[in-house]
Amino acid sequence: MSYTIALNFEDGVTRFIGCKEGETVLDAAYRQKVNLPMDCSDGVCGTCKGHCEQGEFDMGDEYLEDALSDEEAAEGQVLTCQMVPSSDCVIQVPVASTLCKTQVGKVESTVAAVEQLSEDSIELVVDLDDAEGLAFLPGQYIHIDVPGTEVHRSYSFSSLPGDKRATFLIRNIPNGVMSGYLTERAAVGEKLTLTGPLGSFYLREVKRPVLMLAGGTGLAPFLSMLAQLVEKGCDAPIHMIYGVNKDDHLVKTDALDAFVEKIPSFTYATVVVDEASEHSRKGYVTHHMDAEVMHDGDVDVYLCGPPPMVDAVLKYFDAEGIEPLSFHYEKFTPNQVGESA
Known part of the structure; x- marks a missing residue:
């Protein structure tokens, strides 16, 4: 069994990793070339501390209180060198992604449809080249390169995470770079490069209204x-x-x-x-x-x-x-x- 762990870095980059049953988050991250902060890897120093926003896990009792106090643990703080997930998890990592030698991902896609829903909005539909779709947290956004230019624009997903087809609602701006592309030049079958996912606006576990x-x-x-x-x-x-x-x-x-x-x-x-x-x-x-x-x-x-x-x-x-x-x-x-x- 494997669990999906979303690592949210403080610069807004999210990286998804797979964590095997019985594996610590730190080990899983290093296995997938994401160098999370660490010094001792034995639950002694607290360097690998983060915050688990959702998910189930076991921390064991092998770490020192100097590394993680009872109060911190009660607030959802974790040591990734000791944390063994038992479900999918979302973890806030209090450093920039660049310090962990990881980069925001790039995904190639193909324009499947462009529909003007109103004078004010356009729906863009793309098919993702990756057969497994794209992992993101619902609410996050991605950069889309505008063909024929050297700029990108950022849009929130309106589709389900993991789907092979992604959709976006885009405001139709007069003389806008992306609006002009979508209304005048976009063609089904054209390639688009997506960079992400990004953002700290996403759905947390629903525990109340x-x-x-x-x-x-x-x-x-x-x-x-x-x-x-x-x-x-x-x-x-x-x-x-x-x-x-x-x-x-x-x-x-x-x-x-x-x-x-x-x-x-x-x-x-x-x-x-x-x-x-x-x-x-x-x-x-x-x-x-x-x-x-x-x-x-x-x-x-x-x-x-x-x-x-x-x-x-x-x-x-x-x-x-x-x-x-x-x-x-x-x-x-x-x-x-x-x-x-």
């Missing part, structure tokens, strides 16, 4: 998260508020309807900013965050959208004294995915 706040093409990572929840199952309440500027900017609602059927605990609401809209819910997402979806703060909040939306939600939480149990957000600009928290 979840509130998803999506703005425009910021819907993309949530589609990936929901696809993952279909695969794994979920009983906790999941509610999404999806906001756009105009009525015809609402896209992929058929996919959201399908998720409602497949995840009984999932509900969603759409919101349109345009005052001329006849939509039943107008305004901003903050106008439709009632007490019921906040669960008295016992909720994990995920937010992805353009910077003004993210800033507005942050100010709203501060003004209302709202403190979710956990809060993860990602700003994006027309050119790239922005900061995460």
Whole structure:
């Protein structure tokens, strides 16, 4: 048996490794040429310390408390030289990937389809050359090289991790480099180079109610998260508020309807900013965050959208004294995915 371990480095790079049954994470990483920090490899120095965000494992009792205290262990801190996984795990590694002599991966792909969903958004579908698909955490993004240029643009996956076919929602920007390529030159069968996965915005283990706040093409990572929840199952309440500027900017609602059927605990609401809209819910997402979806703060909040939306939600939480149990957000600009928290 083998487990998949996601190593998230502090520079945003994620590297996936396979860990054999009974093997330590440190040994598995070195076997796959990822040099995680280490000095003693005996649980004495604490150099290999990281934080396990999710997954099951055994740490044994062979390490010294000077290397890992009981309090640290209770908070999810681990020593990778002693950690033996018993499930897939996600581990935060507190150093840059370059210091571990690992690099962000490159994947070749082929354009399978380009569809203009609205004046505001385009869906790009690519087939991955790797027959095993691409490993990433639902919510993460990747760089896509723009053919005919020396630049790349960054987009969140909207597809399920591990699928051989990957999809992306891309905002249609007038005179945008990627927008121009997709609307004017892209051809089925053309090769695209992807670099990643990247980012600290991803779905954590669901242990309580979840509130998803999506703005425009910021819907993309949530589609990936929901696809993952279909695969794994979920009983906790999941509610999404999806906001756009105009009525015809609402896209992929058929996919959201399908998720409602497949995840009984999932509900969603759409919101349109345009005052001329006849939509039943107008305004901003903050106008439709009632007490019921906040669960008295016992909720994990995920937010992805353009910077003004993210800033507005942050100010709203501060003004209302709202403190979710956990809060993860990602700003994006027309050119790239922005900061995460």
